[in-house]
Amino acid sequence: MAQERDIQLGKYQLKTRLGKGGMGVVYLATDSRLKRDVAVKILPRSLASNPVAVKRFLREARVAASISHPSVVTIHDVDQINGQCFLVMELMTGGTAQDLLQRGAIDWKEATRIIADTCHGLAAIHEAGLIHRDIKPSNIMLAPKGVVKLADFGLAKLTDSATDSKPLTVSNTILGTPQYMSPEQCQGDELDSRCDLYSLGATYFALLTGAAPFPDPQPLQCMFAHCSTPVPDPRKQRSEIPAPCVAVIMKAMAKKRADRFESAREMLAALRACLNPDQSVLTSAATATTGVPTLGPSDSMSFGVSSAEPWATTSPGVDPGQTTVVMKTGGADAIARRRMILAITGVCLALLMGLLLWSGVGRSNSGQADNGPSKQGNLGAGNTSLRPNRPIHKPDNQQLRLEFEADFPIEKSQISGVAFADDAQTFFSGSMDGTVQQWKIASRQPVRNYAGVKNGIRAIAAHQNWVVAGGEAKTVWLWNSGSEKPLATLSDFGGEISALAISPDGKRLAVGTYSEAKLYQLSDTGLQFIALLGKSTDSEVLCYMVMSVAFSSDSQWVAATSWDDKTVAVWNTETGALREVKRQQAAEPEGLAFIPHEDRLIFGTKSNGLYLWDLKLKSVQPFLTSQPADRKPRIVRSILATPDGQNIAAIGEWGGLISLYDLHQNSEPVESSQATRTSSLGMDVSADGTLLLLSGGDTDHGNGFIQLWKVVRERSE
Amino acid sequence: MTYDTPKSVLEQISTCWPMINNPVQFVMRYARAIRKYVGAVVRDSDHAEEVAQDFLVQVFSNGFCPQNVSRGRFRDYLKSAVRYVAISHLRKRRDSTVTEEMLATLIQPDSEADRTWAAEWRSCLLERVWQLLELYQRESSGNLYYSVLSQYAADSESDSETHAARLGKKLGHVVRADTFRQYLSRARRHFAKLIVEEVSRTLQDPTREDIEQELIDLELMSQVRGYL
Numbered sequence: 001m002a003q004e005r006d007i008q009l010g011k012y013q014l015k016t017r018l019g020k021g022g023m024g025v026v027y028l029a030t031d032s033r034l035k036r037d038v039a040v041k042i043l044p045r046s047l048a049s050n051p052v053a054v055k056r057f058l059r060e061a062r063v064a065a066s067i068s069h070p071s072v073v074t075i076h077d078v079d080q081i082n083g084q085c086f087l088v089m090e091l092m093t094g095g096t097a098q099d100l101l102q103r104g105a106i107d108w109k110e111a112t113r114i115i116a117d118t119c120h121g122l123a124a125i126h127e128a129g130l131i132h133r134d135i136k137p138s139n140i141m142l143a144p145k146g147v148v149k150l151a152d153f154g155l156a157k158l159t160d161s162a163t164d165s166k167p168l169t170v171s172n173t174i175l176g177t178p179q180y181m182s183p184e185q186c187q188g189d190e191l192d193s194r195c196d197l198y199s200l201g202a203t204y205f206a207l208l209t210g211a212a213p214f215p216d217p218q219p220l221q222c223m224f225a226h227c228s229t230p231v232p233d234p235r236k237q238r239s240e241i242p243a244p245c246v247a248v249i250m251k252a253m254a255k256k257r258a259d260r261f262e263s264a265r266e267m268l269a270a271l272r273a274c275l276n277p278d279q280s281v282l283t284s285a286a287t288a289t290t291g292v293p294t295l296g297p298s299d300s301m302s303f304g305v306s307s308a309e310p311w312a313t314t315s316p317g318v319d320p321g322q323t324t325v326v327m328k329t330g331g332a333d334a335i336a337r338r339r340m341i342l343a344i345t346g347v348c349l350a351l352l353m354g355l356l357l358w359s360g361v362g363r364s365n366s367g368q369a370d371n372g373p374s375k376q377g378n379l380g381a382g383n384t385s386l387r388p389n390r391p392i393h394k395p396d397n398q399q400l401r402l403e404f405e406a407d408f409p410i411e412k413s414q415i416s417g418v419a420f421a422d423d424a425q426t427f428f429s430g431s432m433d434g435t436v437q438q439w440k441i442a443s444r445q446p447v448r449n450y451a452g453v454k455n456g457i458r459a460i461a462a463h464q465n466w467v468v469a470g471g472e473a474k475t476v477w478l479w480n481s482g483s484e485k486p487l488a489t490l491s492d493f494g495g496e497i498s499a500l501a502i503s504p505d506g507k508r509l510a511v512g513t514y515s516e517a518k519l520y521q522l523s524d525t526g527l528q529f530i531a532l533l534g535k536s537t538d539s540e541v542l543c544y545m546v547m548s549v550a551f552s553s554d555s556q557w558v559a560a561t562s563w564d565d566k567t568v569a570v571w572n573t574e575t576g577a578l579r580e581v582k583r584q585q586a587a588e589p590e591g592l593a594f595i596p597h598e599d600r601l602i603f604g605t606k607s608n609g610l611y612l613w614d615l616k617l618k619s620v621q622p623f624l625t626s627q628p629a630d631r632k633p634r635i636v637r638s639i640l641a642t643p644d645g646q647n648i649a650a651i652g653e654w655g656g657l658i659s660l661y662d663l664h665q666n667s668e669p670v671e672s673s674q675a676t677r678t679s680s681l682g683m684d685v686s687a688d689g690t691l692l693l694l695s696g697g698d699t700d701h702g703n704g705f706i707q708l709w710k711v712v713r714e715r716s717e
Numbered sequence: 718m719t720y721d722t723p724k725s726v727l728e729q730i731s732t733c734w735p736m737i738n739n740p741v742q743f744v745m746r747y748a749r750a751i752r753k754y755v756g757a758v759v760r761d762s763d764h765a766e767e768v769a770q771d772f773l774v775q776v777f778s779n780g781f782c783p784q785n786v787s788r789g790r791f792r793d794y795l796k797s798a799v800r801y802v803a804i805s806h807l808r809k810r811r812d813s814t815v816t817e818e819m820l821a822t823l824i825q826p827d828s829e830a831d832r833t834w835a836a837e838w839r840s841c842l843l844e845r846v847w848q849l850l851e852l853y854q855r856e857s858s859g860n861l862y863y864s865v866l867s868q869y870a871a872d873s874e875s876d877s878e879t880h881a882a883r884l885g886k887k888l889g890h891v892v893r894a895d896t897f898r899q900y901l902s903r904a905r906r907h908f909a910k911l912i913v914e915e916v917s918r919t920l921q922d923p924t925r926e927d928i929e930q931e932l933i934d935l936e937l938m939s940q941v942r943g944y945l
Contacts, residue, residue, distance in 0.1 A: 188742030190852060220741065220773040227748035256844070258851050472879075495882055514882035545885060563891045588890060606889045 010081050012040050012088065028091065031076075038076060039092070043085040054085055061087050067128050071121030073141055073151040092149060094142035097207060101137050105210035108241050109275065114140060115204045116271035117148035122200060123264035125150070126193040133191065135199035136180040137206055178219040178226075179212040183255050186223040194257045197267055201252025208245060209237040213253065227255070244274045405691070406444050408706040414697030415704040416471070417682035419462035421481060424686035427693055428467050428481070429706060430457030436469045438481065441691070441708065450479050452486045459512075460682070463502040466522065468509060470497025476511055478527055488526035493518070494535065499548050503555040508573050510558045512546030517560045519576050531576020533560060534569065541569045541581050548592035548638070550601070559601055561589035568592070568603050570615060582613060582620050591639035591650060595663065602663075604636020604650055612663075623663075637681055651680035651694070740776050744795070746845060750837035751799055757830035758803040758823055764810070772802045790931065791919040792838050796831075800824065839935045842919075846911045853907070861888075862904035869901055877901075909944035912937055 007014040007027075014027040018039065029040040048054060061078035068074070077088035097114055100106055106114070118140050125132055132139075132150070139152045182198035184191060205213045213232060214225035231253045235241050248270050254260045261267040413433035420427045421438070426447065430436050434455050438448035455472035462468070462481065470476040474496055478488040495514030502509055502522065509520040509527060517533040534543035544564035551558050557579065559570045568589050569581040587607035594601045599615045602623060610623035639650050680696040697704035744751065752769060759765045775798070804823060807815045822828060847867070854863040864887065869880060877894035884900075885892035892900075916931050917923050923931075929945070932938045 183745070184848075186742070186745040188739060188745075189848075192852065192855065218770070218773075220777050221770050223741075223745055224748050224752075224769060224773055227745045228752040257848060494878075496879060498886075514886075515878065545882060545891065563885070 037091050039089050041087040069124035073149045092141035096138045097140035098138035106207045111207035112274050119268040121150035132196045136177045178222040183227045194260050197252045201249045209234045405708040410704040413704045415695035416458045417460040418693040418695040420684050420686045428462050430460035430469045432456035451484045459500040461500040461502050472496050501549045503551040505555040510549035512549045517543040517546045547590045550592045552594040553596040561592045563588040591636045593639040593641040747841050750841045753837040754834040757833040768803045768806045849911050862907050865900040866904040909941035
């Protein structure tokens with residue numbers, strides 16, 4: 001370090017030059033009033049005379065100071081004295097990730113933790129409407145106790161969402177560091193936040209391998225490679241790098257922006273999944289995208305002295321013995337963790353009720369002998385299979401846990417629905433890649449592919465020995481679960497199949513499509529048409545975009561939700577005659593379920609509403625009169641009613657969150673982030689109530705998943 | 718949401734030749750085509766890498782000379798420049814496999830390398846247009862051009878009812894078939910506009926005829942015919 005002593009700049013005494021960048025020289029300094037060491041970045045005089053540089057420098061200060069985040073370097077002050085523009089910021093004494101790189105590749109866990117924490121800070125920057133534009137190892141600052149902070153906003157550009165100001169782009173000047181520049185930066189294109197994700201991916205590559213992905217020292221060649229050369233596999237340099245880490249790099253560094261992570265939050269979730277495979281849904285980060293991060297950086301891994309705490313800010317000095325101030329603020333992650341614990345407890349409680357019900361005596365609906373667990377059929381809710389209902393008694397002193405059990409290897413496509421087989425040793429899945437599969441839970445591998453399917457599958461249901469699926473091809477296929485050849489194929493639909501349900505007595509199949517709802521008789525000989533319940537035009541009930549169909553627990557009624565006229569309707573399953581219809585609900589209805597043993601049903605809408613429809617009273621009431629204040633509108637895709645009618649679980653397009661409601665209390669739901677990072681579309685519970693399946697994915701990018709949870713009952717003391 | 722008026726896209730573009738002002742960035746936009754072309758000419762990955770580096774150094778040092786460009790078509794100029802570097806490199810190799818006859822085939826029109834160049838150039842251009850369309854949607858609140866057109870491009874056989882339903886499901890509200898068709902028409906128009914703009918950036922002071930000829934040569938006329 002160059003020594004430049006006794007320079008006084010206002011209240012700051014400059015001690016040592018720490019480094020020099022394109023937009024300034026950084027000094028170690030002491031704030032004489034607050035008696036603390038800080039870092040002072042001074043705009044060089046040669047640039048201070050340049051109005052553009054001064055403007056950029058001041059903008060850096062404003063941008064950086066506007067962000068308060070544990071993974072972003074704090075800006076204390078900005079000033080201009082005697083023509084010297086300077087910035088005062090938090091002093092980071094642990095060096096940078098570039099310093100670590102000087103010693104070679106970094107252990108994958110530590111590299112992932114560093115990048116995840118950086119991504120955490122980057123998410124805050126992006127959410128403030130900013131683009132960093134110069135993510136690289138030397139801008140990732142390290143502090144004691146493993147704290148990682150993102151620094152240097154010298155190239156930050158205010159995006160339109162934050163201000164109307166124009167970017168300070170100098171013609172023919174390449175801003176950024178070639179080894180970590182995105183293709184669009186190399187090409188001089190308009191930038192968005194995804195350029196930072198590319199650079200962060202390149203930085204991740206460097207930390208994992210010890211070298212940048214395109215290490216050519218010549219800037220032009222390096223940029224040329226960013227634009228035209230596929231990203232090399234880092235495992236060629238270090239074979240021990242886990243595949244999910246490689247997948248994160250490949251997705252982050254996709255040449256096309258649309259193929260990258262949509263946001264830093266999505267990338268963060270994928271990185272955390274690399275660190276917490278037990279919490280993750282996906283084995284490949286290529287299939288990891290959206291969602292609510294389940295754990296904060298502090299939960300990820302522990303490296304060195306301690307793991308980085310997302311809520312920890314340090315005010316370090318050059319004196320190693322100086323007091324470190326640590327402030328705990330809780331933060332969203334902590335809240336999310338608490339919510340998760342509560343939600344898991346709540347979900348488990350609901351599932352316990354189901355477990356007790358399903359393992360109880362008698363099979364009143366089907367009339368079958370009680371010879372072990374048996375799936376009784378689907379009670380509704382679009383792709384959601386529901387269990388038959390029985391009276392249950394909530395045992396005292398019981399605690400439930402929901403343990404993550406397994407991911408099932410999904411190539412990519414969205415998994416629209418899942419349904420357990422009766423024995424719960426296997427289950428069925430329908431995918432948008434056009435496959436219907438039977439999976440063996442023990443081996444976590446598919447054991448059967450059902451033939452005859454064309455195009456993507458949007459809905460699936462299973463009951464007894466039947467499996468039924470349908471989707472984009474406007475066709476419904478019916479299989480005997482032991483045979484890959486379809487027992488029946490129906491193609492007399494006007495729209496894509498969007499919802500399927502089999503009645504609890506196993507005698508009816510309801511089919512919802514984008515343009516109609518139909519009812520069929522189900523028998524060993526196949527499917528026989530009973531009634532057209534509604535269609536998109538010229539119908540008493542306009543059925544356009546039928547998102548869910550469901551049967552009552554006694555199999556007497558079938559209900560459907562339709563976007564047209566925002567309709568929910570109920571028909572008799574013997575005749576197909578309309579019983580009731582409710583139109584013009586608050587928003588387009590989606591998920592649907594009958595309350596077992598009651599003449600009520602509950603449906604969800606695309607704007608987060610949940611409504612109870614009492615068929616006897618002919619009234620529809622909002623289920624909750626108050627909603628969490630921070631709740632954004634979201635689609636209630638599927639609903640699962642517990643067999644005792646005490647609880648309902650709802651899933652939808654909000655990053656794998658399960659909401660659990662108590663039907664008898666007007667209270668906020670217990671919610672849980674279930675470690676999925678994409679939309680949940682289907683769920684099912686095993687007949688014995690011990691296993692829960694979730695499935696989903698993204699519409700555009702696939703990112704499909706199937707997740708198995710184990711319900712654990714424990715007696716508390 | 719605002720939509721383009723149905724006037725000719727040719728009336729909306731401003732012609733320029735940005736590679737003269739910023740040759741590096743422009744070369745980067747067609748980097749994949751250059752790399753593939755060099756590979757087709759040199760047929761050796763190591764040597765291709767060297768040729769690409771030599772070419773980039775020349776671009777960075779000297780930029781481009783518009784006076785040397787015939788017909789004002791940048792891709793021809795760029796191809797010539799790359800080929801010149803490649804042939805020079807091959808000659809320096811002193812490899813017995815490199816004969817003058819072999820080199821002569823490289824400058825024959827419609828050679829395999831030429832076809833590779835044209836195809837990759839077109840691919841780069843279209844990829845760039847798709848990215849611009851995606852960016853446009855991302856930055857225009859409520860715009861659906863990219864979603865609509867990419868959905869349609871992925872499955873052009875399904876009818877409007879089906880597409881409308883798919884789009885509606887994605888958006889979370891009802892989209893009628895006629896609405897989808899309207900979206901699609903506007904998206905196509907904007908896509909055509911972006912193609913013409915991008916093509917025009919590769920031409921020196923282009924006339925309408927120049928642009929049309931280039932669109933024909935790149936087999937892009939079918940994409941823009943109804944909007945010119």
